[in-house]
Amino acid sequence: MPLDTVFAALGDPTxxxxxxxxxEDDMAVTDVADPFxxxxxxxxxxxGVLTAxxxxxxxxxxxxxWCKLEPDAMREASIWMQSFGQFEAVNLDDFERFLAAELQDDAPELSKG
Amino acid sequence: MPLDTVFAALGDPTxxxxxxxxxEDDMAVTDVADPFxxxxxxxxxxxGVLTAxxxxxxxxxxxxxWCKLEPDAMREASIWMQSFGQFEAVNLDDFERFLAAELQDDAPELSKG
DNA sequence: CGAAACGTCAACCAAATGGTTGAATAACGG
DNA sequence: CCGTTATTCAACCATTTGGTTGACGTTTCG
Incomplete structure (x- = not known):
């Protein structure tokens, strides 16, 4: 079950x-390991877990x-979560404002203040 | 870290x-257990894991x-995931700060629009 | 009261997880 | 060729996880 492995993989902070x-970018294994x-x-x-x-x-x-993000894999899991639609557009206003600021220029200091 | 426990909890099919x-509805523990x-x-x-x-x-x-769904708990996790699928352009540091601020003021009105 | 229903606790177990180290494999570079 | 870099493999270890069973405290009800 892909949901099992995806959620389980996301459960680890590392x-x-x-x-x-x-x-940010594709990376070699050694470079991924560097900051840890x-x-x-x-x-x-x-x-290996992330790949699986x-x-x-x-x-x-x-x-x-080379390691490359495959964002599509999260789609199913993301959709599953959203099916719990009760939790209603996670403050979509704030989120969209965040995105607008984010996409508008390079490094907005949005958490400032 | 809430993300850890939420994702880990979701990693199990049961x-x-x-x-x-x-x-569908709130349920008693015994009734939850019944179909399994x-x-x-x-x-x-x-x-207990879901509650934690x-x-x-x-x-x-x-x-x-009685057991009751608390859909709000998925918000942070859901937003985190969506940032990968759809919004690759966002700066993740800003995003984490946004999340922190967002969750700080205690579940801002998410009641439906 | 006494029995049954509800749910947790405690002890136990097997398997999975997250980490280590050291050896092995593969590809570059001098 | 030989040493170095890049990565995995294998063995090992401690802890967590997901399950079991049986005993236990509560609450309800005949």
């Missing part, structure tokens, strides 16, 4: 941090294995 | 099934403990 990093205070092997395992969940893909070029 | 049941082929104690544990994650609440009236 893996969410990895996804956040990959949001754990072994490369541990990160390699986390990447379909949240990222890995492609080997030469001796470097 | 617990997702329970949430789906509670979508596992012990009442096991379901009780699952309900804030995804449901439990209120005891008489000898019956």
């Amino acid at each position: 893996r969410r941090a990895i996804l956040a990093m990959l949001l 205070e754990m072994s490369l092997a541990a990160i390699s395992k986390h990447l 969940a379909g949240l990222i893909s890995q492609e080997k070029r030469g001796r470097v294995k | 617990r997702r099934a329970i949430l789906a049941m509670l979508l 082929e596992m012990s009442l104690a096991a379901i009780s544990k699952h309900l 994650a804030g995804l449901i609440s439990q209120e005891k009236r008489g000898r019956v403990k």
Whole structure:
């Protein structure tokens, strides 16, 4: 069941941090591991979990294995959550304002004040 | 970290099934357990996990403990996910700050529009 | 009162998870 | 070729997870 693996994968803060990093750019395994205070092997395992969940893909070029975010994998899970529609547009006003500010210029200091 | 517990809770199919049941109506623990082929104690544990994650609440009236869906708990997780699927352009740091601010003032009116 | 229903607790178990280390494999680069 | 870099594999370990059973406290009801 993809929902099982996707949600389980997202349940770990290290893996969410990895996804956040990959949001900015594709990365090699070693570079993904760099900011973390754990072994490369541990990160390699986390990447395996993310890959199994379909949240990222890995492609080997030469001796470097590139990790790439696969945002589509979250779609099903996201849709499942939204089916609990009761929780109503998560403050969509605030969210849209956030997005507008975000997409408008490069680095808005929105949390300021 | 709420995201940890929410995602981890959602990673189990039994617990997702329970949430789906509670979508229809509040239920007593025994009735929640009924359709499952596992012990009442096991379901009780699952309900504990869901409660710890804030995804449901439990209120005891008489000898019956009623379980109620708390859809708000999914908001943060849902927003987090949507940032990947649809809004790759957002700055994740800003986004985390937005989330923090958003959740700080206690579930701003989400009642339907 | 005494029995049954509701639910949790405690002890236990197997399997999965998240981490470690050290050796192994593969590809570059001098 | 040989050393170095990139990554995984294998074995191991501690902890958590998801389940079981049986005993236990409450509340309801005949």
